[in-house]
Amino acid sequence: MPFLDKPAEMWLDVFSIDWRCSLSKSVRVRVWDSTRTKILLVFEGGGKEINTGERAFIKGDGCGLPGGRLEPDEDPLVGAHRELIEETGYDADIVPEPFREERKSDVNHTVLAFNAYNPRRVEEHIRDPHVVGVEWVPQRLAFTSRNHKGKIYPIYRSHEPLIQYWEP
Numbered sequence: 001m002p003f004l005d006k007p008a009e010m011w012l013d014v015f016s017i018d019w020r021c022s023l024s025k026s027v028r029v030r031v032w033d034s035t036r037t038k039i040l041l042v043f044e045g046g047g048k049e050i051n052t053g054e055r056a057f058i059k060g061d062g063c064g065l066p067g068g069r070l071e072p073d074e075d076p077l078v079g080a081h082r083e084l085i086e087e088t089g090y091d092a093d094i095v096p097e098p099f100r101e102e103r104k105s106d107v108n109h110t111v112l113a114f115n116a117y118n119p120r121r122v123e124e125h126i127r128d129p130h131v132v133g134v135e136w137v138p139q140r141l142a143f144t145s146r147n148h149k150g151k152i153y154p155i156y157r158s159h160e161p162l163i164q165y166w167e168p
Helices: 007-020 076-088 155-165
Strands: 027-033 036-045 048-051 054-059 063-065 068-069 090-094 100-104 110-121 131-138 146-148 151-153
Touching: 027 090, 027 155, 036 076, 036 110, 036 146, 063 131, 063 155, 068 076, 076 090, 076 110, 100 155, 131 146, 131 151
Parallel strands: 027 110
Antiparallel strands: 027 068, 036 063, 036 131, 048 054, 090 110, 100 110, 146 151
16 A cells, blocks of 8 residues: 555544545534633544444544534534533633635535634543543644653644634
8 A cells, every 4th residue: 555655644644534535524623722822632542443434444643623523413513512522621612603614525524623712621531532631732833743641643634724724
């Protein structure tokens, strides 16, 4: 396979594209701290099985914005709140209009990215078993691999444009 000679971060990008093939919509939430200089990143440990319907694979370690796929017929804002709480233990005031919408016509999939402000801890523990931690990171430094508790996590390539898009 041609991608096997690429660095691990490239594999994540290939797999993340494939993972979305059978999905119709997903959400990402860019949560800003009170100073509007830091964003909340989620660190995921490997071992998360992704099943596209056509094939299954194990997703590797990485970090990015909280979010995930919507349940069938789920309102995007409801899904954004659900994913945010499940993956971080935080809720926030999510701006109803997405700041970015990416349509991937070749796979019939849409990613809606929302800004969120005024974060507040609503749950003591993170519900998603694949999330190993969350961290507030200066937005200007959130484009590279991150060290979290002594381990390096690559930023998911599909999240990079959502992190870089400036609009505090």
